[in-house]
Each structure stands twice: as C-alpha cells, then as structure tokens.
Amino acid sequence: MRGAAALYRALRHELAREWLRFTGLNSRSWLRAISGSISMALWLLAAIVAMSWYGIARIRVDRYMYWIFFTxxxxxxxxxxxxxARSSLKGGVAEQILAARGDLAGVMLAWLFVDSSIWSALDSAILLLVFAAIFGRLPELEQPLLLVAAVPPLLAFSILTGLAALYVMSRIENTWIAGLAFQLVVPALGGILPPTVLPRGIAQALLLSPLQYVIAPVIYAGTGVWPLDPSIILVIDYIITISSIAIVNKYKKSLVFIL
Structure with a gap:
C-alpha cells in the first residue's frame, strides 16, 4: 500500500508538472508540437492515398495502416x-530525486506515463482528424470490446519499455543505436506488420516472438483479423505484461546506477 501511495503521489506531481509545462508553452512551441503530430499522420496517409491510385485501398489496406499507425x-x-527524460537526468535531476525521494524508478514511471499519455492523445486525435478529412469517414473499428481489452497492456508494456530505454540510453554514448532498437526492432518483432498480411513463412516465425502478443493485439482488434483465437492471445498478452511489471518492481532499485 505504501508503494502504491508513493507512486500515486509521484503521478499526481508529474501530472501537475506536465500541465504547467503545456500551459506555459508559447504559440510558436504549440505550433511546432502540433505540426510534428500532423506531419507524422500525413506521411502515413500520403502512402494510403498513393496506393489508392492502384486500387489497393479497395482491399482495405487503408484500415490496416490506420490501426498500425495508431498502435x-x-x-x-x-x-x-x-x-x-535522459537529458534532464544528465543535468542533475536524478541526484535531486534520489536525495529527496530515494525512488528514481517510481518518479520516472510517473513521468513517462504522463508525458506519453498527453502526446499519445494529441497524436491520435490529429491522426483521426486527418484520416477523416481525406477519406470522408472514420476508420472502421471491428471489435471495440477487444480493443478496450488490448490497449491497457500495450500502454503498460510501452511505459516499461520506455523505462528500459531510459536505462540503456543512460548507459551508452550512442543513443541513436538504442533509439533505433527500441523504435524499430521491438515494434517489428511485436507485430506492427501483422502476420495476417505477411508471407506465411515470415508470419509463422514472428508468431514465436513474445512481443507479438503485446503490441499486435490492438491492430487485430481494430481490423478484426486475428492469427489465433483472441482469448488465447489476450491471455498471453496479460501474462507477459504482468510479468514485466513484476520484474521491473523487483529490480527498479537498479535504476540508481544510471548516474
């Protein structure tokens, strides 16, 4: 209970901090933030429009790409x-947190949760608006209840992955390599390209990756196409996520050594 209360206080503090940071942005900073979100959406949707010239959109590739990008x-x-967060930690914030709280991982988890939640909401809203503007309709959602079940473990796992990325980035000089691994390799092994649209041999190989059962279920629920029974995939999904939370909780004090 004491640990949960401490995490709640840290989360509330980070929420207040992020709110002050966002409300304190000037118009130029807001335009830069929003333009970044729009540009990411436009890159994807430009590819969808280009494929529609060849009739590919008729097989609902646009729907697949929307849910892939959303995920x-x-x-x-x-x-x-x-x-x-890495630049802030290197600037002396970590020492201040350890001196005041002694729990660096708890504060970082709250930081990652609040920061990523705000930007995910902004990016997802802009993606939805741009998609609707181009196609004149909202993307189809085949299985709403399964989507509701699939999103929480993905969010929890991604925040834990962010904590792991923070640790790795703080231990090596070349953060570009770490960023590439976490932004490209992990999603590729996690089903950002669903096995249902890949060649059979590659699809079967990717199904051996545990990450396939954590990231991809959001895409499966959005498109309604599952490589296995949804209940099996979601059970594995929650087992992996809960196990990851337990591992991080057990070894979170190791984060002290990023200093």
Whole structure:
C-alpha cells in the first residue's frame, strides 16, 4: 500500500508538472508540437492515398495502416519521453530525486506515463482528424470490446519499455543505436506488420516472438483479423505484461546506477 501511495503521489506531481509545462508553452512551441503530430499522420496517409491510385485501398489496406499507425503511436511515445527524460537526468535531476525521494524508478514511471499519455492523445486525435478529412469517414473499428481489452497492456508494456530505454540510453554514448532498437526492432518483432498480411513463412516465425502478443493485439482488434483465437492471445498478452511489471518492481532499485 505504501508503494502504491508513493507512486500515486509521484503521478499526481508529474501530472501537475506536465500541465504547467503545456500551459506555459508559447504559440510558436504549440505550433511546432502540433505540426510534428500532423506531419507524422500525413506521411502515413500520403502512402494510403498513393496506393489508392492502384486500387489497393479497395482491399482495405487503408484500415490496416490506420490501426498500425495508431498502435505505433501508443507504443513509441514513451520512448520519446525517455529520450527527453535522459537529458534532464544528465543535468542533475536524478541526484535531486534520489536525495529527496530515494525512488528514481517510481518518479520516472510517473513521468513517462504522463508525458506519453498527453502526446499519445494529441497524436491520435490529429491522426483521426486527418484520416477523416481525406477519406470522408472514420476508420472502421471491428471489435471495440477487444480493443478496450488490448490497449491497457500495450500502454503498460510501452511505459516499461520506455523505462528500459531510459536505462540503456543512460548507459551508452550512442543513443541513436538504442533509439533505433527500441523504435524499430521491438515494434517489428511485436507485430506492427501483422502476420495476417505477411508471407506465411515470415508470419509463422514472428508468431514465436513474445512481443507479438503485446503490441499486435490492438491492430487485430481494430481490423478484426486475428492469427489465433483472441482469448488465447489476450491471455498471453496479460501474462507477459504482468510479468514485466513484476520484474521491473523487483529490480527498479537498479535504476540508481544510471548516474
């Protein structure tokens, strides 16, 4: 109970801090933030429009790409938040947190949660608006209840991955390599390209990756196409996520050594 209360206080503090940071942005900073979100959405949707010239959109590739990009947005934002947090930790914030609280991991988890939640909401809203503007309709959602079940473990896992990325980025000099691994390799192994649209051999190989059962279920629920029974995938999903939370909780004091 004491640990949960401490995490709640840290989360509330980070929420207040992020709110002050966002409300304190000037118009130029807001335009830069929003333009970044719009540009990411436009890159994806430009590819959809280009494919529609060849009739590919008739097989509903646009729907697949929307849910892939939506899932990637939810996954990747904690990694970006970790990159931002790294510079602050190197600037002496870590020492202050340890001196005042003694629990660096708890504060960092709250930081990653609040920061990534705000940006995920902004990016997802802009993606939805741009999609609707181009296609004149909202993207189809085949299985709303399964989507509701699939999103929480993805968010929890992505925040834990952000914490791992923060640790790795703080231990090596070349953060570009760490960023590449966490932003590209992990999602690729996690089903950002669903096995249902890949060649059979590659799809079967990717199904051996545990990450496939954590990231991809959001795409499966959005498109309604599952490689296995949804209940099996979601059970594995929650087992992996809960196990990851337990591991981080057990070894979170190791984060002290990023200093």
């Amino acid at each position: 990637y947005t939810l996954y990747s934002e904690p990694i970006w938040a970790a990159a931002e």
